[in-house]
Amino acid sequence: MNNEDISKIIIVFCTAPPGEAHSIAAKLIEKALAACVNIFPIRSIYRWEGSICDEPEDLLIIKTCRDLIHELTSYLVSIHPYETPEVLCLPVVHGYDDYISWVMREVQKRHS
Structure with a gap:
């Protein structure tokens, strides 16, 4: 694996309401927009429309390739x-070669 290959991989963070993340993740995998999605329960504190919110959410950590950024973002929205x-x-600066290759193979299936 060389630096050019590793630069093709990105990690995408996306939060969702509890119970919605599984459906979102499954759709991303089904469409080969992601190779893997991890889901973590989290608590988010943020300001929205003038109010401070403190809410449980799920965090999706999505592994995909840079070429799919715009398509993935549009689909998520x-x-x-x-x-x-x-x-x-977020860019990936280093990773296990076999894992990086696997991610690339999985998302390239959409072009097969």
Whole structure:
């Protein structure tokens, strides 16, 4: 694996209401927009429309490739129950070669 290959992988964070994350994750995998999605229960504190909110949420950690950023973001926004869903994309700077290769193979299945 070289630096060019690793730069193709990204991690996307997305929060969702409890109970909604599983459906979102399954749709991403089904459409091959992600190779893997982890779901964690979290608590978020934020300001929304002038009020401070303290809410339970689920955090989706989505593993995919950089080429799918725009398609993944558009799809997430279209199926997400929030008016303004969190979609944050982070680069991967290092990873186990076999895992990186697996991620690439899984998301490339959408082009087969």
